[in-house]
Amino acid sequence: MQKKKVAIIGAGPAGLTAAHALLSRTSAFDVTVFEESRAIGGISRTVCHHGNRMDIGGHRFFSKDQAVMDWWAGRLPLQGAPAKDDLLLHREKPLAADGPDPEREDRVMLVRNRVSRIYFAAHFFDYPLKLKPATLWNLGLWRTLGAGCSYLRAQLWKRPEANLEDFYINRFGRVLYSMFFEAYTEKVWGRHPRQLNADWGAQRVKGLSVFALLWDSLKKAVLGKQNATTETSLIEEFRYPKYGPGQLWETVAEEVVAKGGRLLREHSVRRIVCADGAVTALVCDTPQGRQEFAADIVISSMPLKDLVQGIDGIVVPEKVQAIARGLPYRDFITIGLLVDRLRLKNLTKIKTIGDIVPDCWIYVQEPGVKVGRLQIFNNWSPYMVRDLEHTVWVGMEYFCCEGDAFWELSDKERIDFAIDEMVKMHILDRGDVKDCHSEKVKKAYPAYFDTYDDIATLKAWLLGIDGLYCVGRNGQHRYNNMDHSMLTAFATVNAILDGVPKEQAWDVNSEQEYHESNA
Helix, strand or coil, X not given: CCCEEEXXXXXXXXXXXXXXXXHHHCCCXXXXXXXXXXXXXXXXXXXEXXXXXXXXXXXXXXXXXXXXXXXXXXXXXXXXXXXXXXXXXXXXXXXXXCCCCCCCCCCCEEEEECCEEEEXXXXXXXXXXXXXXXXXXXXXXXXXXXXXXXXXXXXXXXXXXXCHHHHHHHHHHHHHHHHHHHHHHHHHHCCXXXXXXXXXXXXXXXXXXXXXXXXHHHHHHHHCCCHHHCCHHHCCEEEEECXXXXXXXXXXXXXXXXXXXXXXXXXXXXXXXXXXXXXXXXXXXXXXXXXXXECCEEEECCCHHHHHHHEECXXXXXXXXXXXXXXXXXXXXXXXXXXXXCCCCCCCCCEXXXXXXXXXXXXXXXXXXXXXXXXXXXXXXXXXXXXXXXXXXXXXXXXXXXXXXXXHCCHHHHHHHHHHHHHHCCCCCHHHEEXXXXXXXXXXXXXXXXXXXXXXXXXXXXXCCECEEECHHHHCCCCCCHHHXXXXXXXXXXXXXXXXXXXXXXXXXXXXXXXXXXX
């Protein structure tokens, strides 16, 4: 009996998880993954530049779904936890330059301490904010009194949550909102919070507020770290692949091929061919030219905007086309700077190699600069940096739109701009820069404005196409975490094999009790 052909669009977390899950449960399908680039992992890939590794956007491996945690551990077993408040982890030997890595077979997850802070008014504040003496000292007496009064007022007179600004003010008060949320949100999304749907806050930071911060501090003082019962935005420990997130997805891709699946790189899907209301084939641009591949089932993680535009053989209603055309995204650029040292001093009690600041992320709230976040790759994993003892590998994260002025700059112009901003913030000296790299990511962040309010109409129409399943962040136009993207893939496989309604894949992350505040 001829096997049914399953075409999976995208070799990111959702697509690879779907392929792996299908092939692990049955041999009744011929599974092919179509990836438009050479890289594996989508936005969760690891970029290697002269032996230094970049994590595109930062990926903490933590989930409250134990099935996901177990699945990760099945691919990359867990290595022992570090000492309390200690980011030191010494390597046995230096990393290789670009190309095969002699240590690549050492496939493990590290346990890392989460350290993320806000850089505001030349001071560091914990992220998420923690109400402790250092925070109050950095705020100063008048800011602290103003923030306290503002918070009390917000609790007494709740605002109807018509937009994201209302959401934040209700939980933090206007003063803290103005300091730590307003400008940063506009920097990330390109819109003022008044123009953004409150759904964004409800999904990404549900449960986080001044009260939650106080309650979390009290619990930790009494019980210690309790990851399993803590808001994800407050979690202080996470797992991380030794060589960055791409190591996990490269491992999964190898397992997919070993189980009989195919992975076709540089195969960009242009059309989804349908007949009689069901999918029948994909048309791709390939290194050998445009080709058609038969398909009985299509699992798509491609952006909904592109998916709808590529559907052929079914009349797409004008309203559905308009919704898809209007779905907004924010694009993303990471600029890596390899430097001799940072001017920032490590004033914490956390030990680090080279005594650098211990942060994974630094959220930049400084006025007058475009950069949104800094990543210190040394602190994600010491295996991300080739010369760990003598260099610091920093990622500068910029949020923009494809085709805007910043996006269209040359790599050299963008890198010079980024260095100027780091010098302006007194974080480094220009002469300390040894190497640099710029990496663009299209449609990194699905946004919740413009035609997003009508996405239910688009979703209902797509659910009516037999054999078509949508998974992942872009596949559902939902700002999912990595584990949520995987759960959409698991739900889709259940729909294919067990007859579960396929709309259940769209319910993932709609009523979850936690969400990670990555951006």
